[in-house]
Structure formats: C-alpha cells, structure tokens
Amino acid sequence: NPKIVAVANQKGGVGKTTTTINLAAALAEIGKQILIIDLDPQGNSSTGLGIQPDRRQLTTFELLLEDIDLKSVILETDVENLSIVPATVDLSSADIELYTNEKRVFVLRGVLKQQSMSEFGFDFIFIDCPPSLNLLTINAMVASNSVLIPLQSEFFALEGLSQLMLTIREVRATANKDLRIEGVVLTMFDSRNNLSLLIEEDARENLGDLVFKSKIPRNVRVSEAPSHSKPVLSYDPISKGAQSYRDLASEFLKNNQRA
Amino acid sequence: NPKIVAVANQKGGVGKTTTTINLAAALAEIGKQILIIDLDPQGNSSTGLGIQPDRRQLTTFELLLEDIDLKSVILETDVENLSIVPATVDLSSADIELYTNEKRVFVLRGVLKQQSMSEFGFDFIFIDCPPSLNLLTINAMVASNSVLIPLQSEFFALEGLSQLMLTIREVRATANKDLRIEGVVLTMFDSRNNLSLLIEEDARENLGDLVFKSKIPRNVRVSEAPSHSKPVLSYDPISKGAQSYRDLASEFLKNNQRA
C-alpha cells in the first residue's frame, strides 16, 4: 500500500503547492509512482501541472461528496509516473457539506484506504492542503501516514507552527493514532537574509531532526514554472530550485527506507 | 460614520496582513483615526502590532459569537491613532458556529453598523481577512463599503483573482449592493523580475484604474518588522517599504476624498 503524506500549513503562501508538485516530480523522475490529491479549492496543484479546466469534470469534490470511484477521478499529467486528482472551486463548499456527515473527518481516509488502492501501484500519495485548519485539512491528516510541513523562512510562518503541531497532536489522539510528522522543510530560504538564518536556527533548535537538512532556496525559476504548467524540474532542470527538490526527494526516500 | 474596507484575497501569503497593518499605520501617521479588525484565526495582525496573548481575552470571536459590546474588545496599539480588535485561534470555529445562525452573513455587519459606531470617531476600519472565501471573509465583505485586494506579483496569485471578483459580485448582488472594489495593490513587486513586470502589465490591462498606481516592492525590512511588533513605518521609517505604504495611503485618501 502507498504511503500517504499530507502537505499542510495553515499559514498562507509558504510553499505547500510548490513543494507538493516538485517533491512529487522529483520522486517520479527517479521512477517512483506518485499520486497528488489537490485538496485546495484554489486548484493550484492542478494548474501548476497543466490540468486545463475542461479536464476537471470529476474532481476531489466528487470523490469526497458523491462517492465516485477513485479510478474515474485520477488524471495523468505531462510528468511521467505522476498522476493527480484535480480540484476546482467547488471544493470550497465541501467543508460545510461534510459537516453534516457523522463520519466527517474520515471521509477522505475511507476513499484512500479502499481495498483496490494497491491495484494502482502508487508508491506515495501527496495531499496538497488549503491554507486553513478546516475540515478539508483535518480529513487529509486523518487519511495520512504523516504530515510534511513547508516552513517559509519568515516571522509570521514560525508563529503559526505551534498551532499546527497542536492540531496534529489532536488528530493523532482522536482519529489517527499512527500520524507522524514527516518533517519540516525550510522554503524560500535566502542565506543572505538574516531573518532566514534566524528562522533556521530557531527551527533546528526547537524541532531538531524533524527539520530536513535540505532547504529550498528562494529561486525565481521556481515561481516562473507554474505559468508554463510544469514543475521546476522540467521547466529548468539545472536551476538551484530543481536541484534542491531533488535533494529533498533523496532525503525523503532515505528517511522512508530506514523506517 | 467610518468607511469600512475588507482586505481580502483567498490566495495565501499575498500581503493581506502586511497591507492592513502598514496602510493603517500610514493613515494613522497623518492623523486619521483607524481601527483594524483581525478576522484571521492566525491572529497575524494582532501579533504584528504587538498584542500579547494575555491581552486577547476578548477578541473578534466574542464580538461575533457572544454579542459582546464593541467597546470592550477594542485595544489601543503602540501606534498613535491606531486601535485593533485582536484575534486568536478560537476564531477558527466561528465558521461552523455562525453557520447555524440564519443571519450568518450579516453578523459582523450588525456589529459594525450599530448606532454607537460614530461615537468612536474612526475615519476608517480595515478588516484583515483569512486566506479563504469562507463565512468569515463573506461577513467582512457584507459589512464593508469596499474590498482592497493585495495582489502578489506571482502566477498563482493572478490565477485566483477572477474567482475573488466573482465572489465580490455575488455578495453585491445578494447581501451588500453598495460593495465596491477599493483597488488592487501589487505587493512584493520586484522590477528586476520579469514575472513581476508581466503580472503588472496583465493586471493593468484587465483591471485598468482599479489597480493602484502605488506598488509595494519586495523589501526585507517589511518582513522583519513584525518580529519587532511594529509596522515597517516605525521599524524602519525611511525604508522603501515604509515609503511605498505612505504613497499608497495618500493615493487611497485621494480616491476617497474625490468620491
């Protein structure tokens, strides 16, 4: 069965989508079979991988609320070994609609833990979460084996981390006892900027080995890539951004092989 | 009565909080009486203005859900002429709690349009919205005269703009017929970066005069200021960031005096 990783942080704009797309692409590049689930009504992961609006007839919304078969919502992307369940703005009503369902936090887990999952042959599933600790993000945490936390090297981003850790602990205590922290990855890191260095020091001091050694530098090629509907790994394969996501992928694999 | 402006954009990390704090501070600096309402469970506006956790006993949560008097939740900040209604993570349950109230989209409006509002003497009220088009953000739009939209000079940020405009149109049609767009302000603008120039061109072509002439440059002093619990205007008064927010404030005032 595949390992399921929720990419989550309620702080906005910290690199959840960028990390989901590029870590997934880096793992696909070395032959791992990867599925992304776009759980954000903004649909940025879907857009960043070139899924046009006309291919988003069946999406994560239908998967969660209309009991559609997983097979009918999975789309291939232009990246070999990388598939996605796309999202549209319809997903923004999912929160309220799920609320009336008694099993509301277990809906996504129910879908992903279905018998036939091993038939797809995925090694890893990454869930791109919206910037909130709402029912969608809780569903992702309940459905996952671990949570990967992108941490922007900025003050406000650090401020929200303790709340995120509390929420993970609550989910572990109430709905998913095996939930672990996959790791915290520093994003948009600028080694010339004092604030970045302070945030790194602070994170490593408080979180120790939870913080990946690999850091993702601020790199304009990373932010240009989505406008070309590609991961930075194919948009500019030799950029610092692409290389840092390859490093993160090999560290991620190393941590998972050891386990 | 004060003019009420919602600072909103469902895309995360585009500069909603930074613009709320610094535009408010720039207006306060020239003698306008300003109130900020922190409507984000992250409480970043409250933190950025130095409101310690022990001063957040009564917050926006109580204002919306426990019918507490506005007077008892307004706090002064270290910035002269600038007050705030702070927020805590309690606010994250407001969405679901408001949902059962028939007047759910009108709750904040009811609080702000109360008789005694003119007694406070505020010229402007700015509402810092969370990164979502949820019930909290809708409440802000229904309560406001206009919406100020920070637009990060990045591809994903542009992608979400049409959805935001649709939502504003919907709110105008169903709950607040006078709702206008205050303007779109380009944030984290880097004139050496091609992507920024393309986003600016695209925005001015499609939105014309809705786009403020003033642009906020990416400026490290802006992102350092919150860790010192100050607006950039007091943290580094001569920085490009501080100056650009003063320019934005005078353009904002000019637009409002003409009206």
Ligand SMILES: Nc1ncnc2c1ncn2[C@@H]1O[C@H](COP(=O)(O)OP(=O)(O)OP(=O)(O)O)[C@@H](O)[C@H]1O
């Ligand atoms: N390493 C990087 N270097 C430069 N720009 C980056 C980097 N990582 C992300 N970005 C840009 O920063 C912005 C925010 O990143 P992204 O959208 O991935 O964050 P997010 O956490 O998914 O946001 P949201 O909270 O809205 O879902 C995007 O415009 C993205 O292109």
Ligand SMILES: Nc1ncnc2c1ncn2[C@@H]1O[C@H](COP(=O)(O)OP(=O)(O)OP(=O)(O)O)[C@@H](O)[C@H]1O
């Ligand atoms: N002009 C700027 N130059 C440099 N950094 C900036 C600038 N504006 C904002 N930032 C930084 O970018 C990050 C995102 O900004 P901010 O938190 O204000 O966005 P937001 O839209 O309020 O985010 P959220 O969606 O989480 O509420 C913050 O760390 C902030 O300090």
Ligand SMILES: [Mg+2]
């Ligand atoms: Mg995202």
Ligand SMILES: [Mg+2]
């Ligand atoms: Mg904010």
